[in-house]
Amino acid sequence: MDNNKQEVQKVLSRWDVLFLAFGAMIGWGWVVMSGEWILGAGTIGAMIAFVLGGILVIFVGLTYAELASSMPTTGGALIYVFRGVGPKSAFIAAWMLALGYISVVAFEAVALPTVIEYIFPNYKVGYMYTINDYEVYASWVLVGVGASIFVTIINYLGVKSAAFLQMVLTIIIALIGLLLIFGGVFNGEAANSDPLFVGGIGGIMVVAIMTPFMFVGFDVIPQTAEEMNVPAKAIGKILILSVVLAVIWYVAVILAVALGLDKDSMAASTLPTADAMVAIFGSDIWGIVLILGGIAGILTSWNAFIIGGSRILYAMADKKMIPAWFGKLDAKHGTPTNSVLFIGALATVAPLLGRPMLVWLVDAGGLAIVIGYLLAAVAFVQLRKNEPNMVRPFRAGKSSIVGWIAIILSIFFVILYMPGMPAALVWPYEWAIFAGWTILGIILMIAMRENFPKEKLKYIDKE
Numbered sequence: 001m002d003n004n005k006q007e008v009q010k011v012l013s014r015w016d017v018l019f020l021a022f023g024a025m026i027g028w029g030w031v032v033m034s035g036e037w038i039l040g041a042g043t044i045g046a047m048i049a050f051v052l053g054g055i056l057v058i059f060v061g062l063t064y065a066e067l068a069s070s071m072p073t074t075g076g077a078l079i080y081v082f083r084g085v086g087p088k089s090a091f092i093a094a095w096m097l098a099l100g101y102i103s104v105v106a107f108e109a110v111a112l113p114t115v116i117e118y119i120f121p122n123y124k125v126g127y128m129y130t131i132n133d134y135e136v137y138a139s140w141v142l143v144g145v146g147a148s149i150f151v152t153i154i155n156y157l158g159v160k161s162a163a164f165l166q167m168v169l170t171i172i173i174a175l176i177g178l179l180l181i182f183g184g185v186f187n188g189e190a191a192n193s194d195p196l197f198v199g200g201i202g203g204i205m206v207v208a209i210m211t212p213f214m215f216v217g218f219d220v221i222p223q224t225a226e227e228m229n230v231p232a233k234a235i236g237k238i239l240i241l242s243v244v245l246a247v248i249w250y251v252a253v254i255l256a257v258a259l260g261l262d263k264d265s266m267a268a269s270t271l272p273t274a275d276a277m278v279a280i281f282g283s284d285i286w287g288i289v290l291i292l293g294g295i296a297g298i299l300t301s302w303n304a305f306i307i308g309g310s311r312i313l314y315a316m317a318d319k320k321m322i323p324a325w326f327g328k329l330d331a332k333h334g335t336p337t338n339s340v341l342f343i344g345a346l347a348t349v350a351p352l353l354g355r356p357m358l359v360w361l362v363d364a365g366g367l368a369i370v371i372g373y374l375l376a377a378v379a380f381v382q383l384r385k386n387e388p389n390m391v392r393p394f395r396a397g398k399s400s401i402v403g404w405i406a407i408i409l410s411i412f413f414v415i416l417y418m419p420g421m422p423a424a425l426v427w428p429y430e431w432a433i434f435a436g437w438t439i440l441g442i443i444l445m446i447a448m449r450e451n452f453p454k455e456k457l458k459y460i461d462k463e
Contacts, residue, residue: 010229014238016163017221020307021242023170023300024217026249028111030177031294034216035272037210044196045250049204051277053211054247059406061243062396063380065236068222070383071392073231075315076222076308077376082319083387087453088445091321093375094312096368099434100216101309102418103365106350108302109359113119113143115298118271118291131354136313144351145441151299152344155306158333159227163452166303169296176251176293180273181256183280188259195263209416215371217264217301218243220308223315227334232371236394256280306347310339314462320451322444363425364433367417374410377403 012020017071037046067080077097080088116123155162177277217418220241228235252271260276261269269275274287314336317327328338380403383390396402417425425431445452 009228010227011158011160012163012224012228012230014234016160016167016228017224017235017238018242019167019170020163020304021218021221021222021239022245022249023166023173023297024220024304024308025215025242025246026170026177026297027214027288027301028115028172028215028294028297029214030107030250030253030289031273031297032271033210033214034253034276035208035256035261035266035269038258038272039263039267040197040198041207042197042199043193043254045198045204046207046254046258049207050214050247050250050254052204053208054215054243054250056314056409057215057218058213058243059402059409060273060377061240062402063406064219064222065394066396067232067376067380067383068225068239068391069232069236070235070390070392072225072228072235073224074196074226074311074317076219076225076312076374077379078224078312078315078319079282080379080383081375083456085375087319087374089323089378090319091316091441091452092317093447095437095444096375097219097287097310097372098312098316099437100365100369100372101262101305102343102346103361103368103375104216104305105302105309105347106361108298108305109144109148109347110353110355111298112147112295112302113140113292114355115295116143116429118274119288132356134356136352141351141355145348146298147302147348151302151306152340154303154345155310155340155344156330156335156337157280158271158330158335159307160333160398161343162303162307164299169300169370172296173293173300173372176289176296177253178258179286179414180277180280180290181252184256184259184276185281190259191260192260192262193255211250212370212413215243215246216366217304218246219369219373220304223308223311230463231393233393238395297346300313302347306340306343309343310336313339319453321448321450321453350437360429361433364430364437366415367425367434368437370413370417374407374414377406377410379406393407404432 020380039115041049071079071083073079080089080096081093124140125136127135128138130136154165174287185277221235224236233293257273257276260280261272265275266272267287277290278284293358312327313322316322317324326339327336329335330337331406384403415421423436
């Protein structure tokens with residue numbers, strides 16, 4: 001592997017890495033969507049759906065775990081696909097993941113001012129304009145812009161400061177979540193959990209298709225592998241542990257909300273997780289406490305994906321796939337400052353676009369992420385076949401079966417985004433975003449063709 005004059009710094013500990021991935025995965029979804037999961041599949045049905053979804057994601061995670069331990073360098077899927085398949089496929093994988101990461105960052109800049117409405121219902125003042133029937137207010141925009149500037153500055157100052165923020169916020173989420181979980185178990189009503197199943201297998205599948213996108217975040221670990229002061233073998237173990245913890249988290253939250261709130265109240269609620277917290281502890285103040293945990297979740301996802309997105313852009317620039325500007329490292333902190341500023345700038349203007357545009361962006365980004373997963377799984381299988389003696393500190397089984405299962409499942413999820421499927425992209429808006437990003441990628445490939453890598457990556461294994 002080529003050595004750069006500038007190098008990232010190995011400053012992340014095991015705990016930093018675990019908090020980074022777990023905080024990214026639990027995010028905000030558990031606060032808003034728990035009621036939808038329970039009403040869609042029933043209490044036990046929803047829990048089974050998340051266990052099944054977790055198993056599916058673990059197969060993808062296992063391929064990442066082996067590849068990350070084998071090639072602990074910034075870029076993640078870009079590096080794996082580069083070595084296993086080739087440069088053009090690597091560009092596609094990295095470009096798709098970049099869209100996914102940037103879309104999450106942009107969404108969080110809109111999610112935060114939206115959540116604030118639950119605590120301060122009348123804070124929206126200073127009407128600006130209407131986009132797609134959504135009224136945009138100055139105070140609403142300023143909350144998102146201010147938070148975006150804050151998260152960008154934290155990341156500009158170095159990955160260690162960003163990891164510290166991630167640790168603090170994840171601990172806050174965990175403490176509030178544990179209050180909900182234990183409160184539901186000890187103060188909830190067993191009768192509230194009925195019905196245990198809704199819609200049978202069909203209900204479980206409707207919820208199960210949402211789960212992979214709740215678990216997006218574990219793949220941020222490979223993006224920062226080169227900045228970890230962690231043995232290569234431990235990287236894979238931490239990645240899988242983060243996914244297992246996220247599965248336990250979602251299942252426990254579903255149980256707590258189901259015990260805390262009856263189904264009629266749940267159906268009428270806009271934030272059933274917060275209302276369950278109120279019902280469990282008997283005071284409205286606990287609903288606000290729960291929402292504060294949700295805000296911390298927004299910030300952990302935001303923080304993790306600006307880290308992951310900036311590293312993948314940096315790695316693409318390092319391989320001369322996109323302009324060298326994105327590859328500039330800060331001399332003091334070793335962080336890809338231009339890539340951080342680029343993503344931060346997109347997030348800062350995102351609130352000006354209103355909520356509808358950002359929902360479309362996230363859905364299009366979801367398809368992009370699954371395509372990235374698919375290509376990483378293909379690289380896993382190819383490397384097992386073509387480089388059987390490659391140093392693998394963490395091995396995902398003796399055969400390639402884990403990789404083949406990950407490929408099949410990834411294809412299945414890509415199909416779910418197609419027209420007529422449960423998670424189909426909205427025509428024409430979401431397809432236009434996905435197509436636009438793809439066309440931009442093709443233009444970049446053509447523009448960079450003189451410098452674009454012509455051969456597979458030659459990576460020097462380090463024992």
